Amino acid sequence: MWEVVELIPTKEEWNKALSERHGEQLQKVFSAAAVAICGLGGLGSNIATSLARAGVGKLILIDFDRVDITNLHRQQYKAEQMGMHKTDALRDNLSEIAPYIDLEIHTVRVTEENGAHLLQGADIICEAFDDAESKAMLTGLVLEKMPDKFLVAASGMAGFGSANTIRTRRIAKRFYLCGDGVSDVQSEGSLVSSRVMLCAAHQAHTVLRILAGKFEI
Amino acid sequence: MVKINGEELNAAGKTLAEYLASTSYDPKRIAVERNGDIVPKTQYGETVLKDGDSIEVVSFVGGG
Structure with missing residues (x-):
């Protein structure tokens, strides 16, 4: 019989591999960054996965909901995680992907009352x-009450429309908006994993570009 | 003229609240940017649109 030995890279090996890919300076910036993700569904679970893989140092993950069978077609959870809080399930999954990431989870609904407190540690x-x-x-809350932070929001990614209509716009200095702007789940009737992932990828990429000091679209 | 979502409109002199009331936007689903800054919801009634203003009304749709 084979003995299975599970080995994961050391922290030094992990950081070296990321620095070789992103450059040492940029990787230091990514490692020092804290990004909050409000909502851990099709967008949030995919944004978190991208940012964890890219070596972002800290993620603040916020959602009140549990993993449901209707989530599994587009969200980064496993069938065996049904019924778990999304915060707990995503923490487990991200810890397997990026073992040295710092994860802060809040299993609550974000409101105008608790938002400032929950998000105070985030840069973006x-x-x-x-x-x-x-x-x-949330857009009003962040842009009115937290003028030093960046907001990367999403609107319009439902249905089977063209991938090429998903885009990123810079609405104001610290406010970016991803999506096609119009595809409402109410009228489209569905969310498709690939198109939601496109929008999540726009958001994750915008976060990394902001961290890299590339503010223009 | 006031540029609203890319369209030149004859809305100078109106308050933002008056302009929004003349549209089909759902006030609970929007954010409004004026000349690069977000207009707080509490200031819609006192924000008077001026010639040359550039306004962007972001109307969120569901899905995520």
């Missing part, structure tokens, strides 16, 4: 909710 905030009113609430 990703809006990854599915409900339009929650998206607008």
